[in-house]
Amino acid sequence: xxxxxxxxxxxxxxxxxxxxxxxxxxxxxxxxxxxxxxxxxxxxxxxxxxxxxxxxxxxxxxxxxxxxxxxxxxxxxxxxxxxxxxxxxxxxxxxxxxxxxxxxxxxxxx
Amino acid sequence: xxxxxxxxxxxxxxxxxxxxxxxxxxxxxxxxxxxxxxxxxxxxxxxxxxxxxxxxxxxxxxxxxxxxxxxxxxxxxxxxxxxxxxxxxxxxxxxxxxxxxxxxxxxxxxxxx
Numbered sequence: 277x278x279x280x281x282x283x284x285x286x287x288x289x290x291x292x293x294x295x296x297x298x299x300x301x302x303x304x305x306x307x308x309x310x311x312x313x314x315x316x317x318x319x320x321x322x323x324x325x326x327x328x329x330x331x332x333x334x335x336x337x338x339x340x341x342x343x344x345x346x347x348x349x350x351x352x353x354x355x356x357x358x359x360x361x362x363x364x365x366x367x368x369x370x371x372x373x374x375x376x377x378x379x380x381x382x383x384x385x386x
Numbered sequence: 387x388x389x390x391x392x393x394x395x396x397x398x399x400x401x402x403x404x405x406x407x408x409x410x411x412x413x414x415x416x417x418x419x420x421x422x423x424x425x426x427x428x429x430x431x432x433x434x435x436x437x438x439x440x441x442x443x444x445x446x447x448x449x450x451x452x453x454x455x456x457x458x459x460x461x462x463x464x465x466x467x468x469x470x471x472x473x474x475x476x477x478x479x480x481x482x483x484x485x486x487x488x489x490x491x492x493x494x495x496x497x498x499x
Contacts, residue, residue: 284426309487318390318476318490319429364428372417372480374488378428 280377282365287383294352296380298365301346305367308341309374310350313362322363323350352382360384389413390491392477398497405464407494409477417480418460419488420444420452422473429476435460467498 282298300308306327311319325332325339325348332339338351348367352359362381366374393408409418419434421444431444433452441452449471453461460479464471477491 316492318492319478319488320490321487324487373419373431373434376429378426 280365280367280375282363282377282380284378285381285383287385288355289385290355290357292355294350294355294359294382294384296350296352296363296365296382298348298350298377299346300348300365300367300375302367302375303346305346307368307374308339308348309364309366309368310337310339310348311364311366311376313364313379315361319364355382355384357384357386390477390479390489392475392491392494394494395492396495396497398499399464399467400499401468403464403467403498405467405496405498407462407464407475407477407496409460409462409479409491410458411460411479411489412458413479413481413489414457415479415481415489416457418454419478419480420450420460420462421476421478422446423476423493424473432462467496469498472496472498 279301288294309324310322312322313319336353340349362379364379365377368374390411399405417436420432421429430446432450435441435454451463475494478488480488
């Protein structure tokens with residue numbers, strides 16, 4: 277079955293860049309997503325990328341997709357303490373039901 | 387502004403009680419989902435519904451049932467709550483024809499004692 281893998285924790289200093297990585301197995305994935313979950317809240321879509329794109333940039337966020345290696349990354353430039361959250365990678369393929377990774381807890385130190 | 391609401395943010399129930407978790411969306415979405423979230427395990431799909439009165443099992447349906455009598459409302463039922471059902475429960479909805487973005491509710495933290 278489909279599988280989405282991501283590391284569980286990432287710790288960075290405020291002002292540095294954060295890079296969260298994700299790998300997936302479903303080669304038919306059409307959409308790949310990054311969701312953000314702040315403490316005590318539900319998930320909120322941060323950004324997404326179509327499978328026919330290599331890169332998408334949105335202000336401080338850069339998503340890179342290597343379809344050959346089935347690798348997705350999210351880069352947050354100038355990371356702030358408000359970026360501390362859990363980040364979920366998800367892929368949507370033939371089924372409209374996305375498959376989520378386990379989430380990466382980003383901890384930003386002052 | 388799209389909205390998914392859940393009936394309770396926090397709930398404490400006793401073992402063996404019947405528990406209802408309700409979710410309402412105001413976006414006229416066809417699809418609705420119930421997940422549970424546990425530390426280190428991420429989101430696991432319990433049930434989903436693609437239309438009124440329709441339901442499909444997800445990855446971990448055991449011990450749960452669902453009800454979708456109206457398009458906007460999707461209920462999760464724990465027939466006899468057990469301590470291993472202590473968890474965060476997240477509801478989500480999804481339009482059938484506008485991409486794959488799911489909209490999530492704020493979650494219900496259920497504790498079964």
